[in-house]
Amino acid sequence: MIDTLIINARLIDGTGSPWYWGDIAIHEDRIAAMGALKGTAAGRVIDAAGRVVSPGFMDMHTHSDLQPLAFPTHDCKIRQGVTTDVIGHDGLGLAPVTPETAAILREQIAGWNGTPDVDWNWTTISSYLDRFDRQVAVNVAMFAPHGTIRLAVMGMENRPPAATELEHMKRLLDQAMREGAIGLSTGLTYAPCMFASDDELVELCEVMRPYGGFYAPHHRNYGMAALQAYADSIEIGRKAGVPVHLTHAHLGFPINKGRGVELLAMIDQARAEGVEVTLDTYPYLAGATTLHSLLPGWSHDGGTNATLARLQSPETRERLRHELEVTGSDGFQGVPLGWEMIQISGILGEHDPSVIGLTIDQAAARAGQTPFDYFANLLTQTRLGVSILSLIGNEENVQTIMQHPAHVIGSDGILIGGRPHPRGWGSHIRFLSHYVRDLGLLTWEEGIRKITSAAARRIGSIDRGILRPGFMADLVIFDPDTLRDTATYEQPRSYPKGVDYVAVNGSFVVAEGQTTGALPGRALRRPFGRTPERFTRLL
Secondary structure, three states, X not given: OEEEEEEEEEEOOOOOOOOEEEEEEEEOOEEEEXXXXXXXXXXXXXXXXXXXXXXXXXXXXXXXXXXXXXXXXOHHHHOOOEEEEEEOHHHOXXXXXXXXXXXXXXXXXXXXXXXXXXOOOOOOHHHHHHOOOOOOOOEEEEOEEHHHHHHXXXXXXXXXXXXXXXXXXXXXXXXXXXXXOOEEEEEOOOOOHHHOOHHHHHHHHHHHHXXXXXXXXXXXXXXXXXXXXXXXXXXXXXXXXXXXXXXXXXXXXXXXXXXHHHHHHHHHHHHHOOOOEEEEEOOOOEEEEEHHHXXXXXXXXXXXXXXXXXXXXXXXXXXXXXXXXXXXXXXXXXXXXOHHHEEEXXXXXXXXXXXXXXXXXXXXXXXXXXXXXXXXXXXXXXXXXXXXXXXXXXXXXXXXXXXXXXXXXXXXXXXXXXXXOOHHHHHHHHHHHHHHHHOXXXXXXXXXXXXXXXXXXXXXXXXXXXOOOOOEOOEEEEOOOOOEOOOOOOOOOOOOEOEEEEEEOOEEXXXXXXXXXXXXXXXXXXXXXXXXOOOOOOO
């Protein structure tokens, strides 16, 4: 007898093919059969009553590195139908680490992940991924993070690596790939990633080639020089002979309005020349990051204490103010900063919570300070522990880019703070309900393909993302007519409507619209289906 039988379903199978009526049988963690199955003996029968059944959704860009470990049911994602989160993005993941670098990372990315009460008892990627395996509600796949690897070898120093240091980084990346990493991420506007040259990145990417890994850059500029930065990222993949996945590939700021077509033409040209390029975006206009990331790259040299000292030096503060407000900091993509574009979304530690939701200029006026002084003082008082929204998006570019066949959805969701970005609670449902159903930019079949099989193929998972007998039973049952996101900038922690059932590895984590508490998630290690090599220490 099978475990679960779903009948009367409108099946959108994830391939992009037209929907069709059918039933699905689930046994243990896999799809056992599909077709006309009514009357088959089953421990549980779910009548889909004409609702859509699709593969589980994949989130290609997340910052779920700590939150599922602290809150294992991970409601914000499973209630959207997301069954796999891709972690380790922007070059600042949480493994591999030493005791020294773990402390630095904990502080550096507190604005992304907070400081939950989690025992950091891992050192390698394998031991870190073990913490997720069958202990959280979602599956996770992980990038080897460039900055974390560089930190382990060189600390926060702003200089090229010596030959021995580069070889050490290459060994650490090789180890990460053997432990199951899907590729290499970097964050070239974040320290220490920003201190690396393109040549360093090419040499590291070459390490991945035998493993089938791919390069996922948060590249050097999303503003004044965005298209050149995209071209540089593609060139790194071309030289290294590896695929390139352009993460959160928005074209924001007024200077890039209407230039989405140029980015897509660049991608099409590269693909025509044999460079495998894909990309993800989130379906919103505001970005989200840490407040200290707006600082120029040179100010991060030496780590947090050195940055704080610069913020408290009168001479250096004036230099920082001039770069931010007049010439344009590389931390704000070379664009002179308007403080009305930066909204406070979260603050760590003891601080006035009423400033959350205010822009920097509004909070500064209330405090009787200039916007720059308020910015510098806030960073100093919180030891850089502030998260923000940046109001920089172009709707025309969002719509243009998401229609490209190589595009998938990544939420880039930061899940902490008093008023975080709603994309952590709504990206996939907003994409389907607003852009697919309401605006009709894509068919349901193509929209589902982008968040299922296209994402699964990108990370190299060959038995997920499609409804097919023998494939893993990650699936979603939803009502296409009532489906909608409810998370807003004012009330971000609001769950979507219309998602009725979600299964991860055959176990239902959402049933009748409510979470079940089940924790069937797995760490998806590449190449999938192979037992990874395990290490007890760093090379």
